[in-house]
Amino acid sequence: xxxxxxxxxxxxxxxxxxxxxxxxxxxxxxxxxxxxxxxxxxxxxxxxxxxxxxxxxxxxxxxxxxxxxxxxxxxxxxxxxxxxxxxxxxxxxxxxxxxxxxxxxxxxxxxxxxxxxxxxxxxxxxxxxxxxxxxxxxxxxxxxxxxxxxxxxxxxxxxxxxxxxxxxxxxxxxxxxxxxxxxxxxxxxxxxxxxxxxxxxxxxxxxxxxxxxxxxxxxxxxxxxxxxxxxxxxxxxxxxxxxxxxxxxxxxxxxxxxxxxxxxxxxxxxxxxxxxxxxxxxxxxxxxxxxxxxxxxxxxxxxxxxxxxxxxxxxxxxxxxxxxxxxxxxxxxxxxxxxxxxxxxxxxxxxxxxxxxxxxxxxxxxxxxxxxxxxxxxxxxxxxxxxxxxxxxxxxxxxxxx
Amino acid sequence: xxxxxxxxxxxxxxxxxxxxxxxxxxxxxxxxxxxxxxxxxxxxxxxxxxxxxxxxxxxxxxxxxxxxxxxxxxxxxxxxxxxxxxxxxxxxxxxxxxxxxxxxxxxxxxxxxxxxxxxxxxxxxxxxxxxxxxxxxxxxxxxxxxxxxxxxxxxxxxxxxxxxxxxxxxxxxxxxxxxxxxxxxxxxxxxxxxxxxxxxxxxxxxxxxxxxxxxxxxxxxxxxxxxxxxxxxxxxxxxxxxxxxxxxxxxxxxxxxxxxxxxxxxxxxxxxxxxxxxxxxxxxxxxxxxxxxxxxxxxxxxxxxxxxxxxxxxxxxxxxxxxxxxxxxxxxxxxxxxxxxxxxxxxxxxxxxxxxxxxxxxxxxxxxxxxxxxxxxxxxxxxxxxxxxxxxxxxxxxxxxxxxxxxxxxxxxxxxxxxxxxxxxxxxxxxxxxxxxxxxxxxxxxxxxxxxxxxxxxxxxxxxxxxxxxxxxxxxxxxxxxxxxxxxxxxxxxxxxxxxxxxxxxxxxxxxxxxxxxxxxxxxxxxxxxxxxxxxxxxxxxxxxxxxxxxxx
Numbered sequence: 036x037x038x039x040x041x042x043x044x045x046x047x048x049x050x051x052x053x054x055x056x057x058x059x060x061x062x063x064x065x066x067x068x069x070x071x072x073x074x075x076x077x078x079x080x081x082x083x084x085x086x087x088x089x090x091x092x093x094x095x096x097x098x099x100x101x102x103x104x105x106x107x108x109x110x111x112x113x114x115x116x117x118x119x120x121x122x123x124x125x126x127x128x129x130x131x132x133x134x135x136x137x138x139x140x141x142x143x144x145x146x147x148x149x150x151x152x153x154x155x156x157x158x159x160x161x162x163x164x165x166x167x168x169x170x171x172x173x174x175x176x177x178x179x180x181x182x183x184x185x186x187x188x189x190x191x192x193x194x195x196x197x198x199x200x201x202x203x204x205x206x207x208x209x210x211x212x213x214x215x216x217x218x219x220x221x222x223x224x225x226x227x228x229x230x231x232x233x234x235x236x237x238x239x240x241x242x243x244x245x246x247x248x249x250x251x252x253x254x255x256x257x258x259x260x261x262x263x264x265x266x267x268x269x270x271x272x273x274x275x276x277x278x279x280x281x282x283x284x285x286x287x288x289x290x291x292x293x294x295x296x297x298x299x300x301x302x303x304x305x306x307x308x309x310x311x312x313x314x315x316x317x318x319x320x321x322x323x324x325x326x327x328x329x330x331x332x333x334x335x336x337x338x339x340x341x342x343x344x345x346x347x348x349x350x351x352x353x354x355x356x357x358x359x360x361x362x363x364x365x366x367x368x369x370x371x372x373x374x375x376x377x378x379x380x381x382x383x384x385x386x387x388x389x390x391x392x393x394x395x396x397x398x399x400x401x402x403x404x405x406x407x408x409x410x411x412x413x414x415x416x417x418x419x420x421x422x423x424x425x426x427x428x429x430x431x432x433x434x435x436x437x
Numbered sequence: 438x439x440x441x442x443x444x445x446x447x448x449x450x451x452x453x454x455x456x457x458x459x460x461x462x463x464x465x466x467x468x469x470x471x472x473x474x475x476x477x478x479x480x481x482x483x484x485x486x487x488x489x490x491x492x493x494x495x496x497x498x499x500x501x502x503x504x505x506x507x508x509x510x511x512x513x514x515x516x517x518x519x520x521x522x523x524x525x526x527x528x529x530x531x532x533x534x535x536x537x538x539x540x541x542x543x544x545x546x547x548x549x550x551x552x553x554x555x556x557x558x559x560x561x562x563x564x565x566x567x568x569x570x571x572x573x574x575x576x577x578x579x580x581x582x583x584x585x586x587x588x589x590x591x592x593x594x595x596x597x598x599x600x601x602x603x604x605x606x607x608x609x610x611x612x613x614x615x616x617x618x619x620x621x622x623x624x625x626x627x628x629x630x631x632x633x634x635x636x637x638x639x640x641x642x643x644x645x646x647x648x649x650x651x652x653x654x655x656x657x658x659x660x661x662x663x664x665x666x667x668x669x670x671x672x673x674x675x676x677x678x679x680x681x682x683x684x685x686x687x688x689x690x691x692x693x694x695x696x697x698x699x700x701x702x703x704x705x706x707x708x709x710x711x712x713x714x715x716x717x718x719x720x721x722x723x724x725x726x727x728x729x730x731x732x733x734x735x736x737x738x739x740x741x742x743x744x745x746x747x748x749x750x751x752x753x754x755x756x757x758x759x760x761x762x763x764x765x766x767x768x769x770x771x772x773x774x775x776x777x778x779x780x781x782x783x784x785x786x787x788x789x790x791x792x793x794x795x796x797x798x799x800x801x802x803x804x805x806x807x808x809x810x811x812x813x814x815x816x817x818x819x820x821x822x823x824x825x826x827x828x829x830x831x832x833x834x835x836x837x838x839x840x841x842x843x844x845x846x847x848x849x850x851x852x853x854x855x856x857x858x859x860x861x862x863x864x865x866x867x868x869x870x871x872x873x874x875x876x877x878x879x880x881x882x883x884x885x886x887x888x889x890x891x892x893x894x895x896x897x898x899x900x901x902x903x904x905x906x907x908x909x910x911x912x913x914x915x916x917x918x919x920x921x922x923x924x925x926x927x928x929x930x931x932x933x934x935x936x937x938x939x940x941x942x943x944x945x946x947x948x949x950x951x952x953x954x955x956x957x958x959x960x961x962x963x964x965x966x967x968x969x970x971x972x973x974x975x976x977x978x979x980x981x982x983x984x985x986x987x988x989x990x
Contacts, residue, residue: 085845154669154688155677157847200837200844202854215857225862228869232966232985239962241805244853245861245985246965252858308658308670358666359658364673393688 074185074296074414078289080344081205081299084322086306087156090351090368090396092315094143098122101388105355109311109362119143121381128316129323135330139379141371142431144405146386148367148398152350156306156364160349164204166406166422177406178297179208181414181422186210192258193251195297196288199281206297214255219263219284226256259293266291271332274324278302282325290336305348309361330373340375343413345405354391367398370405372431382431401426408432499529503957508801509533511961511990512758513790514599516814519944519958534790538783540598541637544630547592550584553626557708560623581622586840589629590826590833593813604636604786605629606809607757610848612647612679614656616841624652625841627708637783640750640775641741644680648737649710651703657846659698660710664718667695674846675740682752685745686725693722697731747772754789760803761852764794802961802989805855808836810990811864815982816875818959823882824875832871836863856988868982877921880929934975941974952977960986
């Protein structure tokens with residue numbers, strides 16, 4: 036089958052796509068535009084682990100002698116490892132995700148990274164968020180490019196919603212509408228008081244940005260308010276941590292059917308240069324309890340099959356511990372995929388502790404393979420060389436839900 | 438005085454105010470003289486005029502006017518009351534800038550929190566060694582943190598030298614440390630005082646002191662770095678964020694520099710950083726082309742010797758004061774001037790504020806106000822300096838600028854990023870309701886203590902916004918009125934309105950003139966929304982403050 040699918044969509048062929056592509060679930064086709072249909076009703080929830088999550092203490096090569104040699108003080112004890120098979124185990128601080136692992140809707144993609152790794156927080160997160168090569172500077176986020184011509188659909192509450200602080204990162208784009216919010220109720224109440232002011236291109240860039248933001252707020256608030264009025268109560272208890280609260284808001288947005296394909300949450304504090312054995316498990320526990328509650332809610336509401344959750348982080352950490360019972364900035368790390376269509380298990384290959392480069396792990400899977408998976412398999416868009424850079428998708432999603 | 442020989446020294450192609458303003462080495466007197474010559478030449482005047490007459494002409498010809506004064510003061514001292522603005526408006530750029538620079542100082546006027554006088558060993562003593570004593574200590578440390586934030590907020594709101602505070606805030610965002618990680622309020626206070634001491638002084642000294650600053654050593658882990666396992670955190674940021682900028686060093690430079698920063702520990706008796714010989718890596722290293730058994734001091738010198746360093750600092754000034762898009766050519770000139778001026782930050786500030794780019798119409802309103810600009814600036818402009826700092830602090834934190842806690846080591850990203858859906862709504866909330874509370878609290882604080890009843894849970898009073906996540910400040914703020922009782926509102930609001938009315942009358946002779954003056958005072962452009970042109974000053978002022986352009990400077 037060879038045709039330009041995007042052009043096809045523009046011609047209004049979206050209506051017959053579900054018939055052509057096996058396994059594509061009921062896209063709401065009726066009154067929606069082709070642009071919306073291009074992403075379907077699927078949602079990607081990105082979770083940024085700010086500061087660089089230590090991959091080796093998250094998915095642990097606990098049977099490897101070299102692991103304990105590299106980390107005499109901060110290696111996770113065997114008693115705190117949940118066996119995942121393949122000589123790897125998950126830090127039991129994430130025990131709340133055990134159910135998801137058992138159910139087969141959690142997948143760890145191992146050894147994600149890129150060539151010539153950069154160890155600066157800011158540069159490396161920029162690389163991850165723009166999808167660039169190490170020595171290349173791109174301005175737009177990779178999802179900003181992915182959503183590209185489909186951006187700004189008036190039916191959506193926004194192209195992306197960022198919950199609880201942090202910048203738009205991967206969602207950033209010239210035409211993408213991204214809103215940031217902490218509390219949807221307060222948000223809609225305050226937005227009502229904002230006046231409508233006509234706006235457009237303006238040489239005064241700061242002013243242009245302000246007015247656009249005001250208009251976005253008005254529009255998003257209208258949609259969110261309308262949907263949430265009919266939202267079901269799922270009776271799920273979310274943890275009271277900052278991250279837990281963000282997960283709760285994400286759940287409420289998805290389950291009430293707020294139309295928005297991209298949601299970003301952040302979870303901060305992973306820059307564990309010191310005292311890692313105490314701090315890192317706390318962070319993982321907050322992550323796991325939040326995500327587990329989110330999963331429960333989405334399963335209860337019947338939305339689990341249209342949601343994909345993916346973590347990312349600027350880098351992993353140095354293979355060997357430093358002198359302050361912590362780890363310095365490193366390179367490759369595993370990342371977690373969760374969702375009703377995720378093929379549970381391990382994907383990719385664990386970096387070899389025997390072949391370190393400058394004391395760092397060597398990546399085994401280009402991070403843009405993850406992006407290609409999201410682009411081509413999750414959102415079912417044609418491979419765009421500007422987004423996945425020719426990387427091939429990973430076999431981590433099922434065509435049909437369980 | 439013969440004109441021709443002097444003029445002959447100038448390349449006529451470059452004979453413009455622009456080049457003049459960029460020549461930092463000229464003394465003020467020489468500068469004025471040249472200005473006279475230039476203007477006479479440009480205006481084609483042939484008749485010689487007396488110096489005094491020309492000086493007056495000059496002053497009138499280039500008085501910055503009310504727009505110029507708002508632009509200058511908005512960007513340097515968080516905005517100003519109208520009378521101050523008017524004083525500046527009649528001055529030339531140079532006079533106005535020099536007048537501002539004269540206000541620079543090196544210390545704060547707000548009395549320090551009581552614990553500031555404790556010696557480091559006394560603090561260690563308080564901390565104690567038992568788990569019990571440490572728990573108690575941690576609790577008081579949280580209280581100290583709140584007191585420190587209030588102290589700085591108070592200084593920002595009522596200092597006679599807001600330009601100094603603007604620079605301290607800039608350096609706090611440049612040489613970041615977060616109190617959440619550092620924990621020690623005394624160390625953060627010391628760092629803040631360091632910024633104040635050197636904010637307009639010698640940049641070399643500032644960088645050297647920062648490299649050995651205890652709060653920094655805690656924040657970026659220098660105090661834990663050992664010869665066996667160097668911690669790269671500080672070395673990396675020194676090159677990437679503090680001194681040079683990306684692209685001006687290699688990964689090897691970072692690793693080598695990290696070795697130079699090993700073995701520094703905080704001395705519990707003096708509270709200062711000390712190099713412990715057996716922990717320090719004294720072997721040979723090469724950082725930025727300098728080889729030797731380098732220590733921290735020598736690495737900082739190597740950074741300062743890089744041409745990129747002065748440019749990086751010039752860039753910081755451009756972004757802080759002019760626009761988000763620096764002109765690289767100009768930065769290079771500034772960098773050169775900075776070095777010629779013995780790294781005087783005051784000189785760099787003068788160059789920045791007298792640059793053509795600073796005054797260019799294109800750059801008016803091109804910067805988004807930071808929360809401090811908005812909150813402190815509004816309070817100072819409307820003379821609400823007596824209102825409690827705790828209220829301002831809560832707003833700042835909600836708008837994304839918690840003092841002493843930038844989001845990460847890169848400081849506050851600023852610019853467009855100040856404005857997202859949440860913070861834009863929060864800003865409106867501040868300008869609609871919190872500002873009224875501040876005005877009432879400002880009135881209340883003018884009364885002697887006994888006239889004020891302790892804050893009570895008055896069911897009639899309006900609940901105020903608070904951030905449940907920021908518990909450390911609660912304690913301090915409990916001493917301040919958290920709620921305004923309806924009775925107090927009724928009692929004090931008339932006085933607030935009377936003063937507003939006086940302000941309105943002082944704005945001009947006719948309603949139209951006043952209305953225009955109000956906008957000129959507060960907005961960088963004509964308002965884009967609907968501004969109330971009728972009714973009370975309260976409504977008019979409110980609608981000007983709520984115009985989106987008020988968010989810009």
